[in-house]
Amino acid sequence: MFYCFNQNNSGGRFDIDDDVAHYVIIEAESAAAANDRAESIGIYFNGCHDERDCPCCGDRWYAVWSDDEGDEAPSIHGRPIAEAEDMFTPEGEPYAHVYYADGRQETFRS
Numbered sequence: 001m002f003y004c005f006n007q008n009n010s011g012g013r014f015d016i017d018d019d020v021a022h023y024v025i026i027e028a029e030s031a032a033a034a035n036d037r038a039e040s041i042g043i044y045f046n047g048c049h050d051e052r053d054c055p056c057c058g059d060r061w062y063a064v065w066s067d068d069e070g071d072e073a074p075s076i077h078g079r080p081i082a083e084a085e086d087m088f089t090p091e092g093e094p095y096a097h098v099y100y101a102d103g104r105q106e107t108f109r110s
Contacts, residue, residue, distance in 0.1 A: 001070025002027050002098075003034035004077075005043055009088070010053040010060040016093055020087050021107075022074045023096040025074045036062075039097060070103040074106075086110050 005012055005024040014022050015043045019041045028034035035045075047053030053060045064070075076084040076096065087093035089110045096108040 001029075001067065001072065002074045003031060003064045004075060005034075005061055005064070008053075008058055008060050008062075010047065010057040012054075012057070014088065015060065017087065018094075019097065022089055023076050023084075025076070025081065025096060025098045027074075027099065027101040028070075029042040029079050029101075031067050033070060034070070035063045041099065042109075056093055074104050081108060084108075 003026050007020065007022050016022070020043060024038065024043060026034045026037045028037055044052065045059065045061055045063045047059045047061065048055045071078065074081040075102070081098065083095060089095035091110055093110060094107045095110045098106040
């Protein structure tokens with residue numbers, strides 16, 4: 001299954017680089033495995049508690065909690081990633097990174 005991590009723009013900005021973007025989608029056998037993989041690429045949880053994120057904006061990242069949250073194909077809000085758009089990411093910048101179980105990484109740009 002593919003699990004989508006949607007980045008909150010805590011502090012009024014998104015962290016975008018070669019590893020993370022507005023959306024990070026991870027193929028994993030379970031929600032727990034997806035969370036572990038997410039942390040290994042730089043996603044963190046409890047950012048407000050750790051004083052990394054703005055407390056009034058909320059945490060930048062949230063863990064997935066249930067295996068039922070996964071999709072059979074890389075998707076954003078239930079839409080296949082090829083059909084998804086992101087109006088918050090500047091043109092040419094990555095809006096999504098997909099991490100496949102076989103180690104491949106695919107980047108989608110606006």
